Amino acid sequence: MVRMMWEDAFSEIPRSIPRIVWSMDRCPTPMACKKCLEICPQAVFMLITVKNQKFVETDVNEPGAYAMHPLFRDKCVGCLDCVRACPAGAINIAFEGEGD
Ligand code: SF4
Numbered sequence: 001m002v003r004m005m006w007e008d009a010f011s012e013i014p015r016s017i018p019r020i021v022w023s024m025d026r027c028p029t030p031m032a033c034k035k036c037l038e039i040c041p042q043a044v045f046m047l048i049t050v051k052n053q054k055f056v057e058t059d060v061n062e063p064g065a066y067a068m069h070p071l072f073r074d075k076c077v078g079c080l081d082c083v084r085a086c087p088a089g090a091i092n093i094a095f096e097g098e099g100d
């Protein structure tokens with residue numbers, strides 16, 4: 001009963017999902033870094049293998065072989081830890097009402 005009331009109370013709060021843009025131009029080898037993925041408290045990011053070859057290990061240093069995807073951006077709490085941790089300025093986060 002208490003749990004139901006807690007969930008009901010929070011489901012009433014409107015919460016916008018931020019727009020998270022990752023730049024491959026600025027981050028061509030995300031598998032070699034992964035700082036954003038490791039620091040995010042909400043596990044928003046997922047590394048995707050773009051270049052798949054049968055029986056061949058994908059080179060972590062090959063530009064464009066991997067991509068960082070903000071798959072669970074609906075879980076983002078807007079702490080901006082990923083933006084601060086990124087050495088390349090490759091992550092841009094915008095919240096509702098901010099200019100696109
Ligand atoms: S702002 Fe915070 S919660 Fe959102 S993706 Fe970045 S590190 Fe994760």
Ligand code: SF4
Nearest residue numbers: 027033034035036086
């Ligand atoms: S922290 Fe920046 S440079 Fe490192 S993987 Fe994430 S987006 Fe790429």
